[in-house]
Amino acid sequence: MNPQLIMDGLIAGAMIGLGAIGITLTYSILRFANFAHGEMISWGAYLALAASSLFGTLSGALLKPIGPFSFGWSLPLAVLVAVALTAGLALLVDTLLFGLLRKHRSAIIIMVMASFGASLALRSLLEFIFTSKPVYFSKALQIALPLGGGLRATPDQMLALAIAALLVIAVHILLTRTAIGRSMRAVSENQQLAGVAGIDVRKVIRTVWVLGAGLACIAGVMAGLLVQIRPYMGFDLLLPLFAAAILGGIGSVPGAMLAGLIVGLAEALGVQLIGAEWRAAVAFIILVFVLLLRPQGLFGRAE
Amino acid sequence: MQPVADAPSDTPHGPLVEARDLVKQFGGLRAVDHMSIALHRGEMVGLIGPNGAGKTTLFNLIAGSLNPTSGSIRIGGVEVAQERPERRIARGIGRTFQIPRPFAEMTVLENVLTGSQGQSGERIWTNFLQPGRVAAEERQAVEKARALLDFVKLSGLEAEPARVLSGGQRKLLELARVLMADPETILLDEPAAGVNPTLLELIIDRVLELNGQGKSILLIEHNMDMVARLCGRVVVMAAGKLLTEGAPDDVSRNRTVIEAYLGEVAA
């Protein structure tokens, strides 16, 4: 196997994993498959792009590349802004749509359908505002550095991997070691009981959206930095995200990340073996095999 | 009037329905705990016990709605513990629910019709290829369903959606619906709970008549009077376990039963 393939797979997998964490959290706590999650990735990337160019026009110095990286301080600053804005967008959609549907006690499948509608609207809105032409954070080309063993990676890629790893550990600690994490797990076990036991279910729901959207935004920025930014970038990731969330076991954050890496590596392998144009089919094949052989996923519990 | 103590003989394999050493675990809670029970052909057995004793759960296991964690269930000598619920009616087991589950938006008559078994109209193609056969079967089914509605005194309501029925009427509708399938054995979960005295007499009457027709009946009931009138044998459950069993009079005088069950009423 080409070692470079491992690097590509890991990087794609890290982005899938970050997105899949959001899917798995909404699925286990709000109990529906959120088809609009891909749009949080795209919106995150575009919001970061907009904020970054704004900072750039305010001060040209912010555009000067930091050390070996392809971007200046405008980007990290913009990411902070974009994470907040994407989380705000998710909360807004929840208030206007999912929250109202919950209040009407709509069936789960109505929520799924609404998320499908929201996905289409949000995506086309991006297309309306930014057109479908791809855009980039930076046009600068980066040299890939040898890492030994034939492995090469650009500084941007290594940074992305490191950040993804840190984020997963942070989220895992948040879920297992903090009060809000315990509340989240309680709600995912049994919403009614948790409500009765005095857990603030609405706060838990808000946390899920903020966390999911924030991670999606960062995944979007990584995808934008390493590939490109397009209105469809999130939607095209949706199938790998679902495949990873189910493979990892619904509700499991480490599972989602691990499964994201598996999907990413499998995609890289698929690209190598049968060609880049078939990349999207890899996630579908994984999905079919998981549903066939182990529908509860790697870390999920059988129902 | 009551087929007491010595139950009629059964299949060559033993009792009609026999559960042995059943366990059902819900997370940390063991709702049914090494429980055994047998029902013989033509027998009417009462199953009593305090709230939460595990009676309904035991029913769900026998009726297949739940699969036991461990233990064996034999129907007519065949092991069925892990079989799927929809197979149970073909084995002759019909059940009603403690909280009735009518198909609310369907008419009363249609509710009863859903109980019919093996209609060729349940296959897609037969509806187009042999419409005459489907229609003929349907006419027969409707006739039978009407007779059953008559039996439970719901005839006047057959065209109404089931949601308009009162609680007691729903219990009767469920009874008619399960009778449509001609089960040999009927599991009745508190058929008299929340039912007014006139309907109660009707239900008792109908249950007796069914038993007279040879149907074996397992009856969960909190109303001891009713159990005493209907059942020759009573099985008492508490905390998922078999507490004791025997004739109704003996059971209601039994000290442990009074402590576990009747005692809580007296207190």
Add this chain to the structure above:
Amino acid sequence: MSVELVAYVAFFLTMALTYAVMCLGLNVQWGQTGLFNVGVAGFVAIGAYVSALLTTPDAPDRFGGFGLPILVGWLGAALATGLASFLVGWLTIRLRADYLAIATFGVAVTVQLVALNLQSVTGGPFGIGFIPRPFANLAGDPLAFSLLNLGVLIVVVVLLYLALEHLLRSPWGRVLRAIREDETAALALGKNATRFRLQAFAIGGAIMGLAGATQAHFVGFIAPDNYVPLLTFQVWAMLIVGGSGNNRGAILGAVLVWGIWAASAGAIASLFPPDQQARAAALRIVLIGVGLCAILLLRPRGILGEERVVSRHLARLKPSHRVASRPTPPDS
């Protein structure tokens, strides 16, 4: 009325009726069974491509075509799509409800990918042309041609409608309704819920395949671009607007939404300068997306709503449909 106008209206209605067929298929899956299919476009595409392969004249640069009669193509399309739906349903219906949604989404993505990349069968991005059109020998006379095509679609829709209503009022339909209302009770009565759901899903899929085939033969060529998620979304909007669970609603919704869609194209396009038309198209989709969400929130039952269906042999009883508001009738 001028000939052009009649021909245009006939064209519009024919197109709308092909969507009505998709809608009828989706109604079997969702309206009557509660199965959520996010991959309508994929199933429609399967039907379109299968029929095109079966009926087009032999092409040197790709597999097929087989030059078979149009009706064979349509039948083949329905069978192939029904089979594909059966497999997807078999895989997921026994699992949690939204796994079916995710799997059908995967089907749509994958079908799109195959259509785009399996050039030797599907013709790749340019698709398949020269799909035989019914009454092609009359193409010289636009009026007769479009009216006859409309006639074909009307016959298809009417036949399908009658067949579906027949099924809905049969014992099969009754079991399906029972399962939807209370699965536990239906299981206790010996009804194999998984089997009935699977059948409904396969039938719905077959109908979508048929829709794809009729549309392909009406338009005359197909390409992967026709089967993007937007199509799925339009069909959903049609069903929800018309009233899911109601076959007449499905047809009405298709005509109505297709009308709004066609009209909004003109309206929005005229608001934007020529170089901004891509944007205009995007805005149109935003509006439809928001519209669907609004309907889900405000009027989830659609225009016609679900009608109460009673099995055929009981229909003459004609229950009083308003009983719900009356107090419980006394025991007679």
